[in-house]
Amino acid sequence: MLVLSHSFYKNCTLTIFTTLKKPLLALLIFTLFASCSKQANDGGAIKEYRQWHTITLNFEGPATSEMAAENPFLDYRLNVTFSRNGRDMVVPGYYAADGNTGDTGADSGKIWQVKFVADEEGDWNYSVSFRKGPSISINDAPEAGEPVAFDGTNGRFKVIATDKTGRDLRAHGRLQYNGLRYLQFAGSKQYFLKGGADSPENFLAYQDFDGTYSSDSTKTFIKSYPAHIGDWKTGDITWKGGKGKGIIGALNYLAEEKMNAVYFLTMNIGGDGKDVWPYVNHQNFERFDCSKLDQWEKVFTHADKLGLMLHFVTQETENELLLDNGDVGPQRKLYYRELIARFAHHLAITWNLGEENGPASFTPHGQNDAQRKAMASYFDHHDPYQNFTVVHTHAALKAREPIVDSLLGYKALDGLSIQIGNKKTVHRETLKLLNQSIKSGHTWVLFQDEIGPANAGAVPDDVDPVHDTLRQEVLWGNLMAGGAGVEWYFGYKYAHNDLNAEDWRTRKNLWRQTAHALAFFQQHLPFWEMSNLNDLTSSENAYCFGKKDEVYAIYLRQGDHTRINLEQNTGKFHVKWFDPLKGGPLKEGPQLLLEGSGWQDLPKLDDNQDWVVLLKRA
Structure with missing residues (x-):
């Protein structure tokens, strides 16, 4: 692989995979060098990208590795400023090993990447800051450390209209919180109602992801989604010579049932599943698994094409004190920065600060109000795309209410990921929370993301084929109160539950009833102008x-x-x-x-x- 360095060629990025003999390769390199140098100096044709499509810039820096003494995740900081018409967006970059590590499995290399999505057509400029210093990646001071390698690189490109249609998120633009009860796509201006899968929470505990295992010695089960391998379609993405068909097929099935959201934990160390994390292992919180995260990115990119919101749940109630004892300290800042740098460009994102966040009778040691607000504030200040941010609640009113009350009116939090234990209270509680948020001056988007009791939730079709209570009390209960939709949790008492589910067809009837409700609202109601x-x-x-x-x-x-x-x-x-x-x-x-x-x-x-x-x- 050959990567032409931005530090020398400015506007030219080129990656070549070749098996050419050395003399011919040398001639090719010389020709490319001359061509790129001339283009940069003579103001040649500007590279064109499409609005709402991901732009990946590769930069060649110092050769290093995931476990190098000088930590490439912590001791280097890549920020790229994208500018148009006086508006600047500072987008963080990340260490990408060899730049194609999802396919190669490499843990070393000299490539840093940044991913950017342009929200406007026209001419864009970019400038690069690449600096080195102890723990500089979590230091916001622009002049911290010292400039190295490709620091100071700049370039330009042109953005033209998207060519996508249908469910593909690139046809609709970024899903945004605009201070209303419903999220809205920035491109198509359509308002969003959610229907999707809340289970399995350890969706990313998948055997074809590098470095994925259970840290629980009594548990060896990792998912393969065998029931959905047949849902993979020719032309769909894979990696490493055909891996990934099960999880890609699972997303295909969810989209075919007209669902538009999927929920997953990105870190459950010490939690229920103990099988998902972005790190090289479950004990090192400063080193990230580049190939695993590149494989996650392939799955998330496929989800964008299918029109699926990515619901990132960043921690569990059992591990909310794992990083920095719950503070937004060095470990948590690094974790959040990596999530933002690698994945914030996706067009429909929910950042969930944590499942069942805060203390309760069964989890007495939890984060406090100040820590919750600090987490929300970090995403508010560091996510250049200002993606939708929520926190997941406890099921019981006694545990939920004090935490929610303390967050009302807090501008960095855009809504709630609601858990309710009693199905019959969904409508009343949604209406109450909505009215409270409106009264606070900061209206929340309210998603019903988990329904109790915990041992049941949404049971399989072979147990309850009609799902009257779920349809009446939860699905329509949320929507008719002014809520923004649902995700379905699978209780632990039944097959294909919240930890071991591998077949979403077990709830086919529920997906279809959910799709019917969303279609009615979207096709027949100006629901964004309506109220209970x-x-x-x-x-x-x-x-x-x-x-x-x-x-x-x-x-x-x-x-x-x-x-x-x-x-x-x-x-x-x-x-x-x-x-x-x-x-x-x-x-x-x-x-x-x-x-x-x-x-x-x-x-x-x-x-x-x-x-x-x-x-x-x-």
Whole structure:
């Protein structure tokens, strides 16, 4: 492999894999050197990239390795400043061994990389800072250390429009928090509702990732996803001559079921699974496994193409004091910097500060309020893309409420990853939390990411094929309160649970009901303009979500009936019906129009099943 150094050629980056004989290779190198030098000096054609596509810049620096005495992760700092129209974005880089380590498995080399995604079309410039010094990578002072190697390199490139369509995130742009109840894509301007898998939490404990093993001597199981190998498709990414088909196929299946999110821990040392971490081993928190992380990156890149949000859960309740005793100290800063440098460019990210964060009866030693805020603040100040940031809550109200109350109004936290033990309280709790956040002046995005009890959660289809309670109380309970969607947790009592799940088909019926709900909201409702209006219905069991005098959606359970208060309305409403169990197009019922003011009877269908009544102004 030949990498042309930016320190000499400025605007030229070129990687060549070759088996050419030495004389011919020397001639080729000389020709390339002359060509790049001329182009840089003569202002030749500017390299073109596409908006929302990942741009990878390689830089040749000092030869080193993951375990070198001078730590390449800690004692070198690569920052690249990308500029356009007076706006600067400082993007951290990382040590990449030989630059292709996911395929080669190399743990040494002289390549540093930075990954960047441009959010605007037009001309961009970049300038490089590469400095060396003790622990400099976690030192924010620009002049810390001393400049080395390719420091001072600069270049330019042009960004043109994306060529992607459909689910591919590059067709929609970055998913952003804009101070509203829902995330929004910066490119397509579409609002996002989540449906996805919360289990297995150790999704990344996969046998085809380098350096992946269980640190628990009593546990040898590592995932292979055999049920999903057949879901891998010709042309999909692999590494090392065909590895990765199981995990790539698993993501394919999730996307085929029209889900758009996947949850995973990036570090569970001392936690439940004890089989996922970014380090060279589970005892060294200063050295990172370059090939493993490059293989993670391949999987995450495939997820982008499928339209899947990447839900990074950075720690568990059992290990939240593992790094710096819970502080944002040297170990935690290095961990977060590596996550940001390697993965923040992906277009739909949730940074989750930790599963079940904070003390509770079963985990009395946990992080405190100041430590939680310091973690959120670190991502707020160091992630150049300002990706969505949440914290995962405890299930019990007694443990959850004090922590949540202390975070209300804190600007660096964009929402909550909610865990609730009692399914029947999801709607009420979501509505309460949303109203509290609005009142605080900093509206949260609220995802229902784990449902209890812990031994059950979302049980397999062969145990409960219909999932009435999950559909009514959790899925529609969250959405009709103004929540932003769900991920499904698999309880430990059942097969394919939160630690050993390898087949997502075990919950096929649940994925489909989730997809039906998301499709209804996306296709038929201006949900970002709507709010909960339960007080306009006469039934305590009905959910009402609407925009007054324009559109109302009323969820009725199994033959339930209700009246709706149209207040001072003077117009007519079309009446349509939606089947939340089977989905499909809207249906016509016994009454096509509803008119009048005040309390009106909603028409009733005779069959004993759930229905959603949709009223739209004629």
